[in-house]
Amino acid sequence: MAQPMSATARPVGPSEPPLTPLAGMPKRIGREVTMLLMAGVAVFLFQLSIDVALTDTTTSVTYLLPLVWFIVTLCAWAAVKFLAPNADPLFVPIAAFLTGIGIVFIRRLDRTAIREEALPADAGVFAGQGGRQLMYYMAAVVLLTVFLAVVRNHRVLRGYAYILLFAGIALAALPGFLPASISSSGGSKNWIRFGSFSIQPSEFAKLMLLIFFAVYLVRKRDMLSVAGKKILGLQLPRMKDLGPIVIVWAASLLMLIMERDLGTSLLLFSIFLSMLYMATRRASWILIGLTMFIGGCIAIYPFFGHLQTRVAIWSDPWAYVGDPVNDSYQLVEGLVAINTGGLLGTGLGAGNPNRIPAAESDFILAAIGEEAGLIGLIGILLLYAVLVERGFKTGIMSRDLFGKLMAGGLAFLVAFQLFVVFGGVTGLIPMTGQTTQFLAAGGSSLVGSWLLIGLLVRVSDDARKPWQASFGLQKTEAPPEFLAEQAAKRAAEEAAKAQAAGVADSGPIPGGDQPTELIIPGHLQGGPGTGTVEEDVVGPLPGSPPPYSPPGSPPYGPGSTGSPTTERAPQTPPPPPESSYGPASGPGLPTRPAPQSPQRPPQGPPPPPPSVFGTPPPDPYRSPPPSGGDQKKEGGE
Amino acid sequence: MNPALRRMGVIALILLGALIAQVTWVGFFHHEDYEGQAAGRTLLDEYGVPRGSIYAGDVLIAQSVPTENSDYGYQRDYPEGDYFGNITGFKSLIYGVSNMEAAENDLLSGTSSLLAFDDFWATVLKERKPGGDVITTIDADLQKAAYDAIAETGVNGAAVVLDPQTGRILAQASYPGWNPTEVSSNDGDTATAAWEAVMNEDEDQPAFDRSRQGHYPPGSTFKTIVAAAFIENGGSADSIVKAGNSYTAPGTDHEITNSSNQCPAEEMTLEEAFAKSCNTTFSRMCVEELSVEDIQETAEAFGFGEVYETPLYSAESVMGDISEDAFRAQACIGQQEVRETVLQNALIAATIANDGERMAPQLVDELTDSAGETVQKGGEESLGRSISKDTAEQLRIIMEAVVDYGSGSNAQIDGYTVGGKTGTAEHSEGAEGSEAPHGWFHGWAMGEDGEPAVAVCVFLDSYGDGASAQAAEISGDLMQQVLDGPAD
Known part of the structure; x- marks a missing residue:
């Protein structure tokens, strides 16, 4: 399907030598196990200090919860080792660690809930939201395993690009057409509920669309990187190549209008933009895209109350505390929580993070910030940073364009989603209502995050495995003249045989x-x-x-x-x-x-x-x- | 494609770096914005440690009791109930703090700098410390006696008992009182309901401290100030002053009379006129002999226009407009626009008993840390001399006469020198018709050693006939209780 590529691709810059040695990248199983163990110890200590701070005693859950988490983590690790043995050893430990922090902390928030019944100290491992999160984690690991088992090579996904596109669009758009009773939550319409079960389809739509973008952009990158006019020193693309970006732009805005979901809309568009840049290396695309998106937002701004609310709250949170229309209570509580935590935090289990509305989902980083302090928050941010950069490294090491672009897009998705969520919580940018990957309570988010890890693992496994014989062969792919010579040689040989002469060497x-x-x-x-x-x-x-x-x-x-x-x-x-x-x-x-x-x-x-x-x-x-x-x-x- | 990936990787790092910068800004630097917004969170902290107690002498009047099954570790309790409600105030999750709970909040909540060395590491680590205690100057028995005495009269009222030499407030009762325990409940519904009942539904306004927050026309007790002004300007107890059954000030046809025509003589001594509380004498005195400035200066010297901070704030007492003769004639018998707080009126008596030196009224005897170690003593503070010693002596003579044979004989105490002044103040809420008059008495008593021992002021709101006599009676009883010392 990507046929045209090989025919037309021209290296834009000096071609880069592959980073993977012929024997593949080292697997570093020992270090990986060490990291998992350290994460396990950390999660256990996390749980322990929370329990001691809350009730001065330990219960069976103190040990059981980290243990169950660790077993599930080992399953995830084993699945990856078995199905993608060469994958980057950092992905699973980091993702599992973040998930573990999330599970333990969500349970901790349950314990002191003030808006609903607080969870008793001796409630079972699977009780409350924290317990549900643990179950989601199990589901996520199962799905990860299934994904890795079914998709043995990420290139397979290219074949389903358009199916993924339409599925992604359908999932993303569906809530917009459903009645608000099924799909509305907190000002945004991005849910699908069946009774007590609810999913946020945009979590999966993101990944599907990302895969499609990767396929599509790899195929069209040559066209999209053709230079057009140059204005003010900026090399613009040709006008007629603006089609795709306009379509994605329109779709994003449509999503914003239909579902009032600024976060997903922004996320989708910026993923597309970043991947467009990675595919074409034209900064002008980013400029054009940002201009379009901001322009679009400004254009619809006057007609959308919730957009105005968020901007107003962001511009001055303090002015809107208790404001009947634009209540900034949540944001302010989050800021106050982080500020209360200060450098070292109030101590795990010793703060009052429940004062923040939605502390276990959108604002979990603020809640963690209160108890773990700036140090804890920066630690978590650094974990994400390592994950993101390993994602980019996977992209750089990947042996095919699709893998590169997809890994780069996934890595950027993680970084940008974190930026959007945490930037909103800390007042850096207006709140958009995305979930913190791995940490925040929510099955869709957690499963989606782990599928993202699955995709990265898949690409990474391919990028880091030893080179195969076939590569060596194809590497020497003959130029046409060589083939011609072979033919000539053959002809000469046959001619020689025909003559029954013994001299075959030179000639x-x-x-x-x-x-x-x-x-x-x-x-x-x-x-x-x-x-x-x-x-x-x-x-x-x-x-x-x-x-x-x-x-x-x-x-x-x-x-x-x-x-x-x-x-x-x-x-x-x-x-x-x-x-x-x-x-x-x-x-x-x-x-x-x-x-x-x-x-x-x-x-x-x-x-x-x-x-x-x-x-x-x-x-x-x-x-x-x-x-x-x-x-x-x-x-x- | 790799260079673009690398660049994107850098952009991602920049985004994360921006987050780290922002979270450092939010979390690490102090912002003024957080003041106040953080209240809810601080509150939880605050309720996590026992708040200090408040004592009246050695009687516990406010304490923190541990709660169970609550986010808040402690809740406030006021064991002595109605008697001290207007002194302690409340400490509520919803409504904040008031009165003593507010005035000494820092100490009670453990954040006061006085406690900085109490638990040094807690200070350094910014941990919550248990609060220190406040020990008030109030004598619990006297306070209850004052409260009960007013309660028995059936009207609202207030009483303040002072130690004239130090300004210590021995009792400061306002009836009706209230129990702040329910308003201070951690249970929102209980607190809200109690708040509604006390603050909005009860027409008697029990949480309104009549001894300091309300000011009322002082009636004849204001004559003490007029007499003081007169004596300061050359008069004495023996000075002959004009009296008579009626007097009409220039510029008005309103005739001022005496309550029961008790001063028919045209002239008498100041002592007699004061003892009999001749309205005509003092109206005429203000119009004919004293200037506006004389009266105002004397009143201000006694503390008119001042807000006392005991540390509970009091309303200021005011003279109103006395520029016109007609107004002045009324004002000098404590009517017109003159308004006095009960505390102020008690302080006037105390000042006279204390040879003219006005001592700042104070409620706080001692502040201690949570272990009971004293961190600050109340001390005493002079607000300066209001009147000369001689004037004070002359005033004591005429005030003694009031109790000995005048209108305030109910206040007599066997074996002690007692002086005072009664007052009956007419007032009307609306334009027409007078309500039952207020009854006042302010006075003092000398101890067995001849030193000023106690000063008192009792105010009965709209008591009606015999109001001042009733007030004098209560005052006498209260002073006697102080003079007799604690009943063993």
Whole structure:
């Protein structure tokens, strides 16, 4: 489906060498387990100090809750280890830690609730909102596992781009059309309720639309990055390329109007904008997009009371305390809570975070800020920062454009959502009513957050795994002239055979040899991140190349050393690549025979090379060359 | 695409950095905005530790009791109920604090700087400390006696008993009183209902302290001030002053008479005229012999126009407009626009008993920390000399006459020198018709050693006939209770 890309892509900048060494990134299981254990200890201490502060005693829940959380976390970790063994070791520990803090803290808020019945100290592990959050966590881990098991390679998702688009739009738009009794909550219409069960579809719509954006923008990036007029030193895109951004802009505003959900609208638009920038590297898109969105908001501002309310409250929270129309009580309570916490906080369990309305959802960071202080808040922000930057790193390491863009978009989503939520809580920007990922109470939010982690893990697993033989092969993808030479050589050979002459060595071959010899060392040495691993790879090469089999031999090197020898052994096509590619990757299949074919070349070179080189890789994304020189592949921009 | 990803990564970091900057700004720096807004949260803190108690002598009149199953650890309780409600005030989650609870709030809530070294680390760590106690100068038995005595009369009223030499307030009762316990309840409904009942539904306004917050026409007790002005300007107890059954001031046809034609003689001594409370004498005196300034200066010297802070605030006593002769003639018998608080009137008697030196009235005897260690003593403070010693002596002579053979004989106490002045003040709420007159008595008594021992003022709101006699009776009883000392 992304066919046009390989034909048209021109590197915008110097192409970048891949970051993953041939043997893949280290898995660091030991450190990962250490991090999980530390997170477990931290969550337990968190729970312990809360219980001691609240009741001076511990109950079974003090131990049981962190234990259950830890077991669920281990399940999540094991699932990831099993289904995505090469994934970045930081994702699961950070996400699990944040989730654990959230669960413990939500239960703590239940314990001293003042707006409803407070939870007794000896209530069970699954009691109250905190308990429900723990169950959501379990559900999230189950869904994460299912997701990882079903989607064995993130590229599969490209095939469902338009399904995801329409599903995303439907989910995002649905509440807007439902009666307010089903969908309205706190001024925004972004819920779907069935009895006591309610979901916030926008949490999932975000991810679906993000995947679609990634597919779409990768496909259109060349068109979208074509330069148009230059105004005031700013390189603008062409007017006729404004279509997509206008559509997303209109959709965002429509969402704002129909659902009065500034947060999701803002989030969707900024994800699109950031991904557009990442795809095209044109800052003008960001400028255009922001201008459009702000312009749109200003245009509809006079007609939407809740928008005015939020801006008014934001501009001066203190003036609106108890104001019947624009009550800033919640914001002010949040600010006061954070201020009360000060540097060190009042101590876990020793503050009064329940005074903040919605302390367990929108304002959970303010509540944590009161009890854990500035230090605790900054710690949590740094956890998010690490998560976000690992997300970007995953994007940078990813071997295909779709993976890059999706990982970058996901990472930015986490950062921007946090910015929108916490910026609103601290009065940096007007409140928009998004939930804090991982921390805030709410099943949709938690499950959505963990699916996001699933996507990142999926991309990361692919980006960090060892290079496969097939990559080596495709890396040397022959330029047309090489194929021509092969054909010529073959012709010459046959001619020679026909003449029954014994001289086959010299003659026409030099031309044929040359590219391979250039290419092989080229991609191996040029493949940076050169570690000892790679030296080993290079090592065997000199001895192995039979003089006559240039195209086939190089793959042996990396193939046989980089991946277990067993992978090379079978003559039957499927097993080795399947294990890494997954059966679902349809487009990948045609290339599969390729790795096997090289074994034959020594005897009969003619057929295999064409099969490898002649059929252009059906899917350019699948074949990122470690070589810096091959411009047909995406080596970056 | 990687450079764009890297840049986006930096942008994401900038966003998170902005959050860190903002949360530091919100959380770490103090903002004036948070004052007041933080009240609710502070309140919870405050209720988490026991608030200090208030004592009248050694009688507990306000305390914090632990609650169960509540967000708030403690709630306020006023064991002595109605007697002290207007002194302690209330401490309510909803309505805040009043009276002594407000005046000494810092100490009671433990935030006072007086307690800074009480628990040094708690101060450094900004932890809540249990509050210190306030020990008032009130004599609990006397307070109850005063309250009960007014209650028996069946009308509203107030009484203030002072120690003339120190200004210590021994009793400050206002009837009807009220019990602030319910208003101070942590239960919102109870508190609201009680508040409604006390503040809005009860027409007697029990939470209105008649001894200091209300000022009333002082009637004849104001003659003490006129007499003081007269003596300061050369008169004495023996000076011959004009009397008569009626007097009409220039510029009016309103005839001033005496209540029962008790002063038929045209002339008599000041002592006799004062003892008999001849209205004509004092009206005429103000019009013919004293200037506006003389009267005003004397009144101000006694404390008119001042707000006392005992530390409970009192209303100021006022003279009103006395520029016209006709007004002055009325004002000098305590009518017209003259208004006095009961506290002020007691203080006048106390000043005279104390040789003219006015001592600041005070309610706080001692402040202690939560362990009972004294952190501050009440001390005594002079507000300066109101009248000369000689004037005070002359005034004591004529005031003694009031009790010995004049209108205030009900206040006599066997074996003690007692002086005072009765007052009956006509007043009307509306334009037409007079209501029953207020009864007043302010006076003093000398102890066995001849030193001033006690000063008192009793006010009976709209008591009617015999009002001043009744007030004198109560005053005598209260002074006797002080002179006899604590009943063992």
